[in-house]
Amino acid sequence: MTPDDLERFAEAAWWTARLDDxxxxxxxxxxxxxxxxxxxxxxxxxxxxxxxxxxxxAFSVSHGWFATAERLLEGLPESxxxxxxxxxxxxxxxxxxxxxxxxxxxFESAFELARRVGxxxxxxxxLSGKGRTHIKAGQVEQGLALLxxxxxxxxxxxxxxxxxxLVYCLTISACRDLGDYRRAAEWTEAANRWCDQLDVSGxxxxxxxxxxxxxxxxxxxxxxxAQALAACEELQDFDRTCLRLTQGQYLDMAFERRGRxxxxxxxxxxxxxxxxxxxxxxxxxxxxxxxxxxxxxxFYEYGRNxxxxxxxxxxxxxxxxxPAVTGKSAxxxxxxxxxxxxxxxxEGPREVADPRDEAESVALWDMVSNAFKKLTREQQMxxxxxxxxxxSVAETAALLGKNENAVKALEFxxxxxVRKILGREFAPA
Numbered sequence: 173m174t175p176d177d178l179e180r181f182a183e184a185a186w187w188t189a190r191l192d193d194x195x196x197x198x199x200x201x202x203x204x205x206x207x208x209x210x211x212x213x214x215x216x217x218x219x220x221x222x223x224x225x226x227x228x229x230a231f232s233v234s235h236g237w238f239a240t241a242e243r244l245l246e247g248l249p250e251s252x253x254x255x256x257x258x259x260x261x262x263x264x265x266x267x268x269x270x271x272x273x274x275x276x277x278x279f280e281s282a283f284e285l286a287r288r289v290g291x292x293x294x295x296x297x298x299l300s301g302k303g304r305t306h307i308k309a310g311q312v313e314q315g316l317a318l319l320x321x322x323x324x325x326x327x328x329x330x331x332x333x334x335x336x337x338l339v340y341c342l343t344i345s346a347c348r349d350l351g352d353y354r355r356a357a358e359w360t361e362a363a364n365r366w367c368d369q370l371d372v373s374g375x376x377x378x379x380x381x382x383x384x385x386x387x388x389x390x391x392x393x394x395x396x397x398a399q400a401l402a403a404c405e406e407l408q409d410f411d412r413t414c415l416r417l418t419q420g421q422y423l424d425m426a427f428e429r430r431g432r433x434x435x436x437x438x439x440x441x442x443x444x445x446x447x448x449x450x451x452x453x454x455x456x457x458x459x460x461x462x463x464x465x466x467x468x469x470x471f472y473e474y475g476r477n478x479x480x481x482x483x484x485x486x487x488x489x490x491x492x493x494x495p496a497v498t499g500k501s502a503x504x505x506x507x508x509x510x511x512x513x514x515x516x517x518x519e520g521p522r523e524v525a526d527p528r529d530e531a532e533s534v535a536l537w538d539m540v541s542n543a544f545k546k547l548t549r550e551q552q553m554x555x556x557x558x559x560x561x562x563x564s565v566a567e568t569a570a571l572l573g574k575n576e577n578a579v580k581a582l583e584f585x586x587x588x589x590v591r592k593i594l595g596r597e598f599a600p601a
Contacts (some may be wrong), residue, residue, distance in 0.1 A: 175204035175213055187333070195224055206244075215244035215253045219260060226264075229452070252291035258282035259294050262301055266308070276305045293335035296322050300342040307346055316355070319343045327362050348385065360386045381421070388425055396425060420444030439480070442487075447479030454478070 173181070182197035198217050205213030218241035226234040238260060245254055262278030265271045283298035300322040306315030319342065325331070326339040340363045347356035360383055387396035400422040423441040427433050433441075454475030458468040 175201050175208060175210065178204060179213075179217065183334075191224065191228075195221065198224070211244045211248060212251055212253050215241040216256070218244065219253065219256050222260060231268075250285060250289055252286070252289050252294065255282050255286040255289055255291050255294040255298075258285060259298055259301070262298070266301065266305055272305055272309050276302065276309075279305060293331050296325050296331055297335055297338055299325075300339050304342055304346055307350070312350065315346070316350075316352075319346055320355075323359055323362075327359075327365075344386075353386065357386050384421070384425075393425070397422070400425065416444045416448035420448065442480060442483040443476065446483040447476045450479035450482070451475035 178197050178201035182194045182201060185191075185197060186194035198221050202214050202217035202221065205211075205217060218237045222234045222237035222241065224234075225231075225237060238257075241253070241257055245251075245257060248254075258278055259282040262275050262282055265278055266275035269275075279298045279301040283295055283302065286292070286294035286298060299318055303315040303318030303322065306312075306318065309315075322339050323343045326336040331339070340359065343359055344356050347353065347359070381400070384396045384399040387393075387399060420441055420443075423437070423444060427437070427441065451472045452475070455468055455472040458471035463471070
């Protein structure tokens with residue numbers, strides 16, 4: 173195959189979530205371009221590989237490929253590859269180094285050079301980067317205006333698919349950080365139409381995670397669940413840490429619709445979220461220090477245990493902690509039906525038939541939650557206290573009897589008790 177064939181084949185592999193294959197093909201394309209004397213082609217592959225390895229967290233390898241690209245471009249006339257090199261340097265300054273002034277200057281240089289050499293992809297990506305930099309600097313309205321402009325241009329078909337996906341990710345991540353879910357939902361719907369027109373799913377895994385988050389916040393649980401499951405499939409060969417986080421997010425979403433979650437299920441969920449993230453961070457530190465495989469494994473295990481301990485403590489403080497100290501309302505997790513209240517023991521033998529089915533218990537949860545939202549903050553705090561008192565009966569039963577069905581029945585009674593409190597004490601005057 174020619175270098176061009178290898179480059180196109182690698183692009184197809186990337187879009188079908190076969191990142192290892194894509195990297196191997198791009199490395200072959202780089203060698204083929206270099207052997208043919210095409211320095212720009214070889215530099216283009218080196219820049220793409222730098223981006224691939226940075227996405228995987230292999231920063232030393234990424235830096236090596238970026239340095240290769242810079243060396244190949246030295247002395248050549250201005251080209252789209254020069255603009256792309258400036259763009260990657262700007263992204264590194266913004267997200268890896270946190271140097272906002274340098275990032276803004278590099279994005280501006282990339283934008284101007286891309287205009288001169290006619291690279292529309294880099295031009296709009298640099299515009300998006302300028303928007304994200306403004307937002308991080310506290311200039312929110314100015315930043316959002318630039319992101320809206322860039323995203324409108326991207327989904328109108330003016331850019332290649334990869335650049336369009338990057339612009340979308342920058343916009344949605346900014347909206348998520350700001351809590352602007354209305355804007356995120358609007359752009360997600362527009363991006364979905366773009367994906368349907370091209371018959372693609374967006375970036376493997378990543379775009380689906382963004383969609384699942386927006387759909388979840390809008391209350392479309394079946395669609396959110398479908399997107400989260402699809403992301404798990406797509407990410408198996410793409411990014412192992414991101415896959416674990418996606419699995420944890422899916423479990424967290426699924427648990428909110430269930431009446432009861434065991435200790436083992438709770439621990440699996442937090443291990444896939446907080447523990448996986450901290451474990452990846454400690455493991456990466458050991459890797460960058462060129463530690464042995466055994467030591468890297470120890471650092472990974474250390475991060476995993478640290479993440480488990482942190483999340484359990486955070487969940488306990490979320491209910492029992494002083495809101496004035498923690499900055500988090502004790503009512504928030506209960507209102508969202510989060511399963512952060514860990515059970516003291518695993519479920520016991522099913523010896524007694526449960527007198528109340530799961531559906532009725534879930535319906536009571538929904539009724540209590542809806543009524544809860546209509547109360548004043550003071551009333552909510554009183555109700556949370558009463559609710560925990562009611563559930564303490566079930567906790568005692570779990571400790572003494574280890575009978576899952578008895579616990580479910582007592583929790584059902586606690587919910588009914590809270591419903592009575594809502595009707596009797598907090599009825600509107």
